[in-house]
Amino acid sequence: MGAEVDLVVPVKALERAKSRLVGARVDRPALALAFALDTVAAARPVARRVLVVTSDPAVARGLRALGVESAAGPEGLNEALRFGFSVLRERDPGSVVGALQADLPALRTAELALAVAAARGRAFCPDRQGTGTTLLLSEPGGPLEPAFGTGSAAAHAASGATALVGPWPSLRHDVDTAADLDLAAELGLGPRTAAVLSPVC
Template identity: 55%
Template sequence: MTAWTVLIPVKGLAAAKSRLRGARAPRERLALAFALDTTRAAARCRAAGRVIVVSNDAAVREAVAATGAETIGEGPGGDLNAALRHASAAVRAGDPRAHLAALTADLPALRPADLAGALAEALRHPRAFVPDAPGTGTVLLTALPDAGLAPGFGPGSAAAHRASGAAELRGAWPSLRRDVDTPADLAEAGRLGLGPHTAALGVMSQDMQGTVATFDDQTRSGTVLLDDGTELAYDTAAFDASDLRLLRLGQRVRLETGADGTVTGLALPTM
């Protein structure tokens, strides 16, 4: 079996995951937990020969080293793509025939089997990428020994990688495609099953707030629009557990979620 070198870039925690403000755990702790769960899953993937976290952040490097994974500095350049170019060059300097895979660090629900499936498909193309769940970003970029990695991560990276000649891999691989930038993303990851570092933070028992988008007074179910624009559904059981008699469209509510990310209750923010 081909052994891939998996590169996981992790930027400084102070600047990480700004769109996750309001989650129960501080976003710095969330970002580190995401990275550790991503690294753990990658290390357990049967197709991964080496897993290397690319970061200049001392806290990240210390936490990763404690798990036994490798670390490397980002080198010059100051952004994620420069860090990946530096790391891939360092790997290829020691092993010119290395199979390279760049994996984003915000995959707290990643399952080794999903990553292995994508890497198996990637063997058919000199360069390949897996888009994120919305289809606009990239969660995995690969390069065979005769190809350069040529990373183009950032807004619209799926289109950028496609335009650069990388083949788009279309497998389902739900846990691989579920990166986390927003509370709604985190809820989706929770439904898939969080890794132990993220789960230990208790993030899926957090309270989220939003406004009522729909309410059916016959079924006592509907949807709430979160502050990031995402709709979450609540069922009859969730409404009945809330001791509310009705909801009005546009009304502000607090959502209580279970371990799998589903809505378990609603309340008025002042309650």
């Protein structure tokens, strides 16, 4: 993809994040923050700009330590993505803007770069199960049209986006449950996530 790529990453309030991990015997807010910071750290080398949309001051503090911009926006996932998209699109009318989920603690920079390079026009990466979406990319200068939520892969395909399926398992492996987390650990967790889990590993 020839145009510059900017990414928006939505992060919900940590107290409400990752509720399905409640049985994993971990500090859920700390783990959700670690997920987000590891995801953003892995994505930074791929994107010209990374904008995190969050209302949580703890997330904003963590991002400042990484040198990553955050902006307060709406809490709903698609609403936050539309807000972040509008901010990034205003800065560069011709860029590719991508929506990246914040729960990819095993994400590898090289795999994200491969997926972005493979995109031709508006595209999305389905999750491991093939039903959700971990990454959505606009065309250069085009709309994002996020439809995240249940069945988002089918919704994005129906809206004309092309599926990106290739050698990037870490990009497809979002974490919602304890079983997901175990599988992500097999791929290799980011350092912040590993540090949060180390007392119980």
